[in-house]
Amino acid sequence: MAWTFTTELDELPPAADAWLRGDPTRNTVALTVLARGRSGLWGGGAMAGWYADGESVRGVVLHTPPYQLLVPDIPLDIVPSLAEALRDLPLPGVGGPRAQAEAYLSAAGRTEASRMSMRMYRLAELRPHSATGAARRAGPGDLDLAAGWMRDFLLEAEPENADDPYPQTRARIGAGELVLWEDAGRPVAMAAFSTPIAGMSRVGPVYTPPEHRKHGYGSAVTHAVSRAAKDAGATSVLLFTDLANPTSNAIYQALGYRPLTDYATIFFAAGDRPAG
Incomplete structure (x- = not known):
């Protein structure tokens, strides 16, 4: 042993x-x-x-x-x-x-x-959101925008792990895992999901730049990426929230996510x- x-x-x-x-x-x-x-x-x-x-x-x-x-x-x-x-x-x-x-x-x-x-939360029944706009998959031309937002997310949420965001962002775009939310023709939020493994997919990160917050875009892009994970074959869609952020915890629960356990x-x- x-x-x-x-x-x-x-x-x-x-x-x-x-x-x-x-x-x-x-x-x-x-x-x-x-x-x-x-x-x-x-x-x-x-x-x-x-x-x-x-x-x-x-x-x-x-x-x-x-x-x-x-x-x-x-x-x-x-x-x-x-x-x-x-x-x-x-x-x-x-x-x-x-x-x-x-x-x-x-x-x-x-x-x-x-x-x-x-x-940790798991999606039960996906509920609607109320934001304006539409989702689309990020492509190679979105790399600089998405990597910049990834860096901003890390600096805000995980400053200890804020390393070069380009390799991970490039890989996730290539795998079709990164989704942008657009309103009036401009990207306003992004989210990613993991390619399903054993029926499991995890949503994250979810990021809305400060200038685009308070319009429901975070909820909308989370809804879109959750749907994308299910469409990719996930039977269990998960995500993590920071317990110090009550706003994100409330948003995800409103979309149909239910708490499982603490990390x-x-x-x-x-x-x-x-x-x-």
Whole structure:
């Protein structure tokens, strides 16, 4: 019974893939990050790990520098061994279901500098919106606009992760995952969805520039991208909200999203070192 790690994501054993796909809702982020990593989006620094008990896999984790360690819905009893195995890895933080993220923080003996508390929602019945305008898929000619908005979104919502937005934006446009909302012939908001995996698709990011807010465009583009995910074959459409933003939580619930569970991204104190 031990953790095994690899920087070759295609070497993840079939049993580890099967473990992730066994609960595509709770493991939504890991599944999409793994898919993008295998496509080369994360370069050569991505790492995957799995915990095997004989031929049975009990948990999978991912790390794509410079981001936080991604801990999916792994059993809490294997978290201490994970923290020990990664003791020498300079991690900036950990993210996942709140219980797993907090368990890793404690087991690793790290000091919490800050955290982002999030709530996962799942679409029940898609409800209408009232904004004017129409949706369209973003194309190659929208790259500069969309990448600029992606950068603005990251600086506003996740400044710790505000790296070069072009590779991710280019990939999402190429995959047909990015949707723009236009009103009076001009783009006013954007949103993306993930290509369905095991019937699951996740909406995000959703961004409306400050000058276009308070017109319902965020709700409209979320409606459009949710419909696009369902049209692409998703049977479970998910999204995350920042619990510090009551407006977005209310908007998504009005569209038919229902809360499932809470997640957390915990950032470690600068210069902090694991205990022991």
